[in-house]
């Protein structure tokens with residue numbers, strides 16, 4: 001996420017940083033969501049003794065799944081923002097009509 | 100079709116373990132939000148959502164709201180449900196006790212509102228827009244406007260709308276053209292607004308439109324827009340709805356979804372309006388209030404994802420198709436529920452885990468809103484507000500986009516039936 005923030009702050013051409021805006025928002029969402037699921041797993045682990053075991057164990061496994069299947073998208077999104085943004089404005093408006 | 104059940108276990112886990120309900124309940128003014136009271140509120144809300152709103156969700160979408168001759172008829176059951184909603188005090192729940200509300204923290208109204216949105220999105224938009232209008236009046240309405248409108252709106256007998264959009268002014272509100280001409284103590288508003296949610300309907304005795312417009316002297320662009328209250332019926336001195344204002348509904352849109360929620364084209368022809376706050380600062384007020392609206396829309400993403408997951412899960416447990424990978428290889432030939440198949444399981448887990456992550460982020464942000472509002476220490480209020488300002492676009496943008504992805508996975512879990520209206524997955 002720091003790479004994405006630096007890219008947006010440092011890029012001179014506003015069209016390039018705006019091109020990465022939505023992928024960056026998604027990156028932010030996934031990382032913030034992962035942060036919350038990690039907190040949830042820790043809280044669930046702490047509550048296991050004496051708590052609602054089936055629910056809390058499912059919470060820990062669900063947090064693990066989020067990390068392994070969703071949070072892993074973060075590096076790809078970072079690359080989309082940092083390396084992929086210049087490609088967005090590569091065509092001229094006329095080139096869209098050419099097909 | 101599956102019935103909505105509020106995910107009370109997860110809601111309570113997030114409230115207590117992640118969002119710190121115990122601490123929020125200690126803030127001055129929120130002492131009533133004790134764990135027992137909050138449990139009771141959530142239980143009652145879940146009964147209302149499952150018992151009253153859910154049963155008219157599918158039928159309401161099929162029937163849709165109907166326009167005829169300037170009036171809008173909501174689908175069967177909506178009027179009665181709205182009456183019950185107000186009588187039960189649900190409309191008033193999020194507001195300050197001073198105006199007839201229950202003065203509960205946002206952390207408590209948030210799961211309650213998630214239930215309304217999950218069980219019946221179209222219905223939930225009416226109180227949502229009223230809430231937006233109430234917040235604008237609380238923020239900058241004169242004491243006279245507040246006294247005249249707030250008690251009725253908090254109670255729900257008058258609903259509210261937000262009139263920003265015009266045909267040439269959508270994302271870019273600097274292009275708003277609706278005019279406001281001064282006449283004594285009020286203004287006369289003229290122009291056309293489009294996409295106005297619950298701009299006209301038959302569930303309340305009056306509708307209070309909050310309208311962005313320009314006075315003749317106003318500068319061009321965003322710095323020349325003012326905010327006005329334009330009631331459907333101009334209240335009499337005794338507070339009863341009086342003369343019909345020329346604020347008319349010209350038609351309603353035929354939409355992709357939320358068919359029960361009327362989306363109105365409104366035509367104002369010298370309608371009586373009252374200025375909110377100062378001239379030319381309307382957009383600024385609107386944007387302060389928009390923060391709450393953005394949060395509420397993000398919560399719609401959470402709610403739709405939850406609903407889609409519940410339907411997909413129920414279907415996956417019932418639908419028998421294909422062999423178990425392990426037992427099948429050992430010669431057992433019986434077909435199994437599709438929840439047994441790894442790819443279906445992957446879709447259910449994507450739905451479940453993302454919904455829970457979005458809920459946790461939204462409720463944690465709601466708690467920060469409560470701290471930013473009521474924390475006794477000014478520095479702490481500032482810090483919480485900074486967190487809120489950072490997270491609101493994320494709650495809004497990420498949860499709505501992910502809500503669509505989760506709903507789409509829900510359609511996929513249903514196979515061909517996902518494409519058929521009857522199952523509710525498409526809705």
Ligand SMILES: Cc1cc2nc3c(=O)[nH]c(=O)nc-3n(C[C@H](O)[C@H](O)[C@H](O)COP(=O)(O)OP(=O)(O)OC[C@H]3O[C@@H](n4cnc5c(N)ncnc54)[C@H](O)[C@@H]3O)c2cc1C
Pocket residue numbers: 228260261262263264268269270271293294295296297362
């Ligand atoms: C169901 C429904 C209910 C609604 N309810 C209300 C209501 O109650 N009150 C009300 O006032 N309005 C309401 N609206 C209107 C809504 O606020 C507008 O649709 C919205 O502001 C977008 O405006 P637009 O439709 O003119 O799209 P446009 O502004 O024309 O946008 C078209 C596309 O261009 C993109 N775009 C535009 N400008 C930029 C930019 N500067 N940078 C990058 N991308 C850009 C947009 O993201 C979008 O993809 C409602 C709309 C719907 C569909």
